[in-house]
Amino acid sequence: MLARSPAPARLTRLAPSSSLRTSIRLATIAPSSRTYANKACTDYLTPTHLDDHVPQDVQLKLKRHAAVTLNTYARPNFILARGKGCKVYDSHDREFLDVSGGIAVNALGHADDGVAKILQDQARKLVHNSNLWHNEWSGELAYLVVQKTKELGGMGYPAGQASPDANGSADDGGLKVFFTNSGTESNEGALKFMRKYGKYASALRNAHGAEKGVAAPTEEKVEIVSFRDGFHGRSMGALSATWQDKYQAPFAPLVPGFVPATLNDIDGINAAVTEKTCGVIVEPIQGEGGILEASEEFLRALRKRCDEVGALLVYDEIQCGLGRTGSFWAHGSMPVDCHPDVVTMAKPLANGIPIGAILMKDKVADVIKIGDHGTTFGGQPLQTRVAHHVVSRISAPSFLTHVEAVGSYLHSRLSVLPTLFPRLVAGPPRGRGLILGLPFKRDEYVQRIVKLMRERGVLVLSCGKQTVRFVPSLTLTEHEAEKCVDVLESALLTLDRESEGI
Numbered sequence: 001m002l003a004r005s006p007a008p009a010r011l012t013r014l015a016p017s018s019s020l021r022t023s024i025r026l027a028t029i030a031p032s033s034r035t036y037a038n039k040a041c042t043d044y045l046t047p048t049h050l051d052d053h054v055p056q057d058v059q060l061k062l063k064r065h066a067a068v069t070l071n072t073y074a075r076p077n078f079i080l081a082r083g084k085g086c087k088v089y090d091s092h093d094r095e096f097l098d099v100s101g102g103i104a105v106n107a108l109g110h111a112d113d114g115v116a117k118i119l120q121d122q123a124r125k126l127v128h129n130s131n132l133w134h135n136e137w138s139g140e141l142a143y144l145v146v147q148k149t150k151e152l153g154g155m156g157y158p159a160g161q162a163s164p165d166a167n168g169s170a171d172d173g174g175l176k177v178f179f180t181n182s183g184t185e186s187n188e189g190a191l192k193f194m195r196k197y198g199k200y201a202s203a204l205r206n207a208h209g210a211e212k213g214v215a216a217p218t219e220e221k222v223e224i225v226s227f228r229d230g231f232h233g234r235s236m237g238a239l240s241a242t243w244q245d246k247y248q249a250p251f252a253p254l255v256p257g258f259v260p261a262t263l264n265d266i267d268g269i270n271a272a273v274t275e276k277t278c279g280v281i282v283e284p285i286q287g288e289g290g291i292l293e294a295s296e297e298f299l300r301a302l303r304k305r306c307d308e309v310g311a312l313l314v315y316d317e318i319q320c321g322l323g324r325t326g327s328f329w330a331h332g333s334m335p336v337d338c339h340p341d342v343v344t345m346a347k348p349l350a351n352g353i354p355i356g357a358i359l360m361k362d363k364v365a366d367v368i369k370i371g372d373h374g375t376t377f378g379g380q381p382l383q384t385r386v387a388h389h390v391v392s393r394i395s396a397p398s399f400l401t402h403v404e405a406v407g408s409y410l411h412s413r414l415s416v417l418p419t420l421f422p423r424l425v426a427g428p429p430r431g432r433g434l435i436l437g438l439p440f441k442r443d444e445y446v447q448r449i450v451k452l453m454r455e456r457g458v459l460v461l462s463c464g465k466q467t468v469r470f471v472p473s474l475t476l477t478e479h480e481a482e483k484c485v486d487v488l489e490s491a492l493l494t495l496d497r498e499s500e501g502i
């Protein structure tokens with residue numbers, strides 16, 4: 001078990017090594033008004049969960065599994081067996097504070113009682129019945145996602161505009177949902193919809209009000225623009241939109257028609273997005289790429305250009321959406337002239353039960369006909385009922401306020417670190433809510449910090465651009481956030497001494 005973080009202010013802590021003796025002002029953290037001092041936490045200098053201490057039964061098991069498992073993941077030598085909230089426990093009952101959240105998936109934490117109850121109940125009723133027949137939950141989930149988007153803001157609806165539809169008919173329309181099984185599949189679907197929209201909707205546009213669906217399709221409008229350092233998934237279409245060499249190069253040639261552009265380069269938009277463009281896909285906050293936010297001005301310019309050329313604007317909110325930023329959608333807090341035509345989602349939607357979805361405006365849904373797209377598992381009653389429960393909870397104003405409050409606490413603690421560790425930390429934290437990244441000066445520092453923290457019982461992730469990533473469960477408490485940064489500070493002290501040769 002981890003030692004508990006002491007509550008008192010850290011005025012008595014050991015001074016950091018010579019390069020760290022910079023004085024910084026005391027910061028006061030809302031909402032608990034705790035103060036923390038200008039010295040790094042030294043409570044976790046001694047490792048408690050050494051990677052190399054692998055019990056023999058674990059070694060044997062991992063060896064047996066390795067012999068039959070395709071080796072695509074670099075994993076440390078322990079086996080996670082259970083979890084509760086933001087804690088996970090290995091097969092020898094060692095506790096870890098999980099600040100990785102299953103890579104931004106376990107929004108309600110591990111082994112959530114509400115999720116467990118629903119899973120058990122639905123498993124006894126109906127798990128799967130194909131998409132040949134209606135089920136009780138898929139339509140209800142679609143209704144809830146549409147309604148919450150209208151209420152809380154997003155997809156062209158300003159926050160606070162719509163009130164819940166009393167008779168539950170949602171017959172004002174406007175938005176439609178298609179269910180998938182993962183993030184990459186949500187994006188595959190969105191890419192297909194862009195292509196069909198480009199072929200048919202632009203033909204209709206040019207035919208000046210011709211009857212829906214009868215104008216001859218154009219084959220010209222097929223290009224898809226996406227952004228360097230973005231990540232959209234590993235299937236061939238989504239990979240073709242993922243302009244990172246390490247992911248694309250081994251699998252070339254990719255799908256033709258994809259065009260790279262640079263995030264936040266407003267001047268570059270017109271050259272990339274042309275009359276040939278059927279769609280643009282962008283993460284409002286690039287996750288894998290390094291927690292890099294698209295600016296409001298950039299998204300507004302992108303929206304404007306998509307309207308000019310008749311292209312669809314798709315936001316991939318698979319990592320940053322569904323409450324993670326403290327608003328329901330990451331783009332929901334922005335003015336409507338920055339909103340997209342389509343949002344793709346997945347990760348937290350059912351708290352770890354595989355599901356994804358594509359939320360689109362009616363103008364997109366109108367070009368998709370029966371038989372155009374489909375999936376065996378998407379929208380089945382087990383995952384959609386769980387997702388209905390998850391969306392109900394994460395869209396509650398008090399839940400979103402919690403994410404914002406804990407996120408800003410974590411952010412303010414991380415903000416101190418560039419001053420405390422100027423040789424290691426490259427700058428202030430990036431991101432908002434509980435999708436945060438701390439940039440480092442060298443990639444090996446990132447890898448070392450992730451390991452040093454793990455060896456002190458805290459799981460964090462790395463991501464592109466030399467960054468340590470914090471995407472915990474959205475139920476993370478302030479106390480857990482405090483512990484995370486305390487351990488990070490001890491890890492930074494350790495690394496600073498290592499790199500000074502002490």
Ligand SMILES: Cc1ncc(COP(=O)(O)O)c(C=O)c1O
Pocket residue numbers: 103182183184185187231232233234283287288316317318319320346347
């Ligand atoms: C922004 C974004 N899009 C798409 C994906 C792919 O999702 P999945 O792994 O569920 O296919 C990810 C996964 O990390 C992601 O972060």
